[in-house]
Amino acid sequence: MLKRGVPGLWDILSPCKQPTNLARHAYEALSSNSNGFRGLRAGIDASIWFVQAGTNMDGSNPEFRNLFLRCNVLLHLGILPVFVFDGPKRPKIKRNKRVVGHSHPFERWIEQCAEAFGFETRKAPGEAEAELAEMNRRGEIDVVFTSDGDTLLFGATSVVKDWSKAISTKDAAQPFSPDFYHASTIFRTLNLTDVRIAFLATLSGGDYDTSGVVGVGPKLSKPLATEFGFAERLEAISQRGSDIGELAQLREDVKAELATNKSGKLGKEERCRRGKI
DSSP states (O other), rough: OOOOOOOHHHHHGGGGGGGGGGHHHHHHHHHHOTTTTSSSEEEEHEEEEEEEEOOOSSSSSSSHHHHHHHHHHHHHEEEEEEEEEEETSSSSSTEEEEEEEOOOOOHHHHHHHHHHHHHHEOOOOSSSHHHHHHHHHHOOSSHHHESHHHHHTOOOOOEESSSSHHTTTGGTTOOOOOOEHHHHHHHHHHHHHHHHHHHHHHOOOOSSSSSSSOOHHHHHHHHHHHHHSSHHHHHOOOOOOHHHHHHHHHHHHHHHHHHTTTSSSOOTTOOGGGGGG
């Protein structure tokens, strides 16, 4: 399986996961009808389905069969998916590889299958993950189904991880409870916001810079993101427009904390050489 997102992020967020019976959650969404759609409205990054389409290659037309069976389970559960595709403004380089400019061959299959089931599809301006996060914030979808934590980095408020197991026909006899992650719980438990997760990704690496800062992994990135206001300072600089002087001062402040651990919040063994940043 292709590695996606920020390395170690799900481990950091593990205290916040809430295993939830997907069928029961979908039924409660249908019963309450709080969103006005009479069902659990879930956003799906279609590119993840591209990757997973070929995992079971038995029989004829296995990719389309798997797609059809997945959609059938979603319909049975009362889940209303919105498949979102990457758009023309997506980054040209991702995970150190050039992104193919044309549409994935499987995209048309998903569109046709979604239309047959009465499901919605949408083309994002750029990254599907970013569009799903924005839709989640606006209340257009209740949750984001994903295996990629980047949706939280982009500001999603409710994410379901390992959702594919819950809708696998192989697991139909054994109800599966995927992990739900809520932004409010993550902030309350770990003091992490989307801005701080983005700063954590800047340090430890992610889809757009896989190396991050040498010697600064997820364990060290978390206190740097949450304890010193570094993330908020970087966001403020970004919003005002890059200021070389302010960026240089921020870099020096991070380097100083890494070199000295003056605050004592990094742990005795969690240090990095001064020259790495």
